[in-house]
Amino acid sequence: MPPLRNSSPTKPAARRGYHHGNLRQALLDAAVSLIETKGLDQVSVREVAKIAGVSPGAPFRHFPSRTALLTAVAEQATDRLIVEINKALAATEGENSLMQYRAIGIGFFRWAITNPVHFQVISTRTAIDFEGSSLVHRNGEIRAAMVRLMSDAQTEGLLRNTDASDAARHAVAGRALAYGLARMYIDGQFPSWGLRGADPLEEVIGMFDLFISSIAV
Amino acid sequence: MPPLRNSSPTKPAARRGYHHGNLRQALLDAAVSLIETKGLDQVSVREVAKIAGVSPGAPFRHFPSRTALLTAVAEQATDRLIVEINKALAATEGENSLMQYRAIGIGFFRWAITNPVHFQVISTRTAIDFEGSSLVHRNGEIRAAMVRLMSDAQTEGLLRNTDASDAARHAVAGRALAYGLARMYIDGQFPSWGLRGADPLEEVIGMFDLFISSIAV
DNA sequence: ACCTGAACACCGTTCAAGT
DNA sequence: ACCTGAACACCGTTCAAGT
Numbered sequence: 153m154p155p156l157r158n159s160s161p162t163k164p165a166a167r168r169g170y171h172h173g174n175l176r177q178a179l180l181d182a183a184v185s186l187i188e189t190k191g192l193d194q195v196s197v198r199e200v201a202k203i204a205g206v207s208p209g210a211p212f213r214h215f216p217s218r219t220a221l222l223t224a225v226a227e228q229a230t231d232r233l234i235v236e237i238n239k240a241l242a243a244t245e246g247e248n249s250l251m252q253y254r255a256i257g258i259g260f261f262r263w264a265i266t267n268p269v270h271f272q273v274i275s276t277r278t279a280i281d282f283e284g285s286s287l288v289h290r291n292g293e294i295r296a297a298m299v300r301l302m303s304d305a306q307t308e309g310l311l312r313n314t315d316a317s318d319a320a321r322h323a324v325a326g327r328a329l330a331y332g333l334a335r336m337y338i339d340g341q342f343p344s345w346g347l348r349g350a351d352p353l354e355e356v357i358g359m360f361d362l363f364i365s366s367i368a369v
Numbered sequence: 370m371p372p373l374r375n376s377s378p379t380k381p382a383a384r385r386g387y388h389h390g391n392l393r394q395a396l397l398d399a400a401v402s403l404i405e406t407k408g409l410d411q412v413s414v415r416e417v418a419k420i421a422g423v424s425p426g427a428p429f430r431h432f433p434s435r436t437a438l439l440t441a442v443a444e445q446a447t448d449r450l451i452v453e454i455n456k457a458l459a460a461t462e463g464e465n466s467l468m469q470y471r472a473i474g475i476g477f478f479r480w481a482i483t484n485p486v487h488f489q490v491i492s493t494r495t496a497i498d499f500e501g502s503s504l505v506h507r508n509g510e511i512r513a514a515m516v517r518l519m520s521d522a523q524t525e526g527l528l529r530n531t532d533a534s535d536a537a538r539h540a541v542a543g544r545a546l547a548y549g550l551a552r553m554y555i556d557g558q559f560p561s562w563g564l565r566g567a568d569p570l571e572e573v574i575g576m577f578d579l580f581i582s583s584i585a586v
Numbered sequence: 587a588c589c590t591g592a593a594c595a596c597c598g599t600t601c602a603a604g605t
Numbered sequence: 606a607c608c609t610g611a612a613c614a615c616c617g618t619t620c621a622a623g624t
Contacts, residue, residue: 164466169501175607175608191495192495193410193496195496196597196598198595198596198597198598206599206608206609207607207610208610209599209600209601209609209610209611210607210608212598212607213606213607213608215436216599217598217599218598219600266399275492277556278408278409278410279410282514288548295561295562299563304574312583320562321575321576321579323562323624324550324553324562324564325550325576325579326578326620327547327549327553328545328546328548328550328552328553328576329542329545329548330549331545331553332545332546332547332549332551332552333545333549335548335549335552336544336545336548337543338543339494342541344509344512345512345537345540345541345544347538347541358522358538359538359542359545361542362535362539362542363542363580366529366583366584366585391590412617413615413616413617413618414616415615416616423589423590424590424591425617426591426592426618426619427588427589427590427619429590429618429619430587433618434616434618468605551596
């Protein structure tokens with residue numbers, strides 16, 4: 153698997169004009185920390201501006217709307233997700249397609265658990281402009297990789313099922329499982345389901361492996 | 370499986386005092402239709418009041434806060450979910466534990482697909498007061514039923530795995546899968562994953578059955 | 587008992603004016 | 606080129622006053 157491409161290389165920070173150096177990034181950081189402390193719904197552009205030390209209207213020089221600001225946070229979140237996925241994929245050099253599919257799941261879990269705020273921003277689609285951003289394309293590449301790897305796994309005879317349509321369904325099921333597990337963990341539901349392990353990452357990987365081994369030959 | 374208990378039986382509508390009859394319910398209905406048309410984030414108490422034909426302050430006679438109003442919508446959503454689950458469970462009279470676990474999944478899917486707005490309200494936990502409502506208890510009963518049924522399935526020798534801790538993990542995995550599939554369907558992601566079947570309910574049940582049959586003996 | 591309508595402290599967003 | 610600060614049309618919530 154060649155690594156998934158990430159967004160354009162970091163542009164050089166705009167010099168001067170704003171006394172802190174780079175207002176755009178300062179606003180993104182302020183937004184993330186506000187989401188952490190007060191939750192996504194409570195994020196106001198005005199408070200983000202205040203944290204960054206600028207007037208209420210200043211953010212609109214950099215983002216056309218509150219939605220655009222949150223969408224930019226989601227873009228940043230996707231950057232990090234793709235980094236984690238590529239890291240996990242790189243660790244499966246020479247392994248078979250099913251193990252590479254598994255690696256994408258692992259990367260996703262590692263990202264979600266270490267960046268709960270970013271996970272929340274991406275998964276709350278009503279707060280961002282998903283369709284109108286690069287998210288639809290980059291998310292599509294992750295999906296395409298998952299579908300292709302599962303299809304390859306079928307061709308390579310790694311799956312118990314032999315019906316061609318099952319590969320597509322397994323690819324979706326794995327994604328739904330990963331998403332659901334991450335969401336349940338972030339929402340703090342694990343303890344009530346009897347999952348009290350010290351390491352949630354090990355816990356979700358264990359369950360994902362149950363899925364992988366149950367479809368494998 | 371005895372049917373899950375639902376909330377208190379419908380109270381008789383308060384007579385008079387408000388010219389439409391029952392403001393509380395009128396507000397809930399207005400909230401649901403607003404969520405449908407403008408999305409959860411765009412719901413304002415003021416506009417809900419306007420739709421119901423009352424002044425901006427009137428809703429606060431019935432709900433202490435915007436969150437409480439949305440939480441009441443979530444309670445109503447849970448009522449419907451439990452109805453669907455009980456319907457599905459009733460149809461599995463005499464079948465084994467694993468089939469009853471499956472029935473809960475079917476009920477959940479039928480509910481989510483026919484009530485996408487209610488699904489969204491319940492699953493967006495930041496918009497409601499989950500912990501401070503009856504939701505935590507009633508949701509807990511659904512969870513307990515799933516855990517017990519999967520554990521019974523293990524005891525009855527219906528599962529391939531024999532490790533006792535696997536039953537708990539299968540119970541969670543099924544829930545995460547069901548949640549993830551419903552969410553992906555509601556978000557309109559099915560077509561891009563190649564799932565273009567006319568009946569989404571059949572589609573998700575098919576994938577849930579893949580899960581059930583992969584853990585069954 | 588229930589609703590009105592003014593009031594308060596917030597919002598998102600715009601835009602002329604400043605530097 | 607970028608930021609300020611006033612302005613506008615909104616919010617959620619409170620509360621005295623009406624019926």
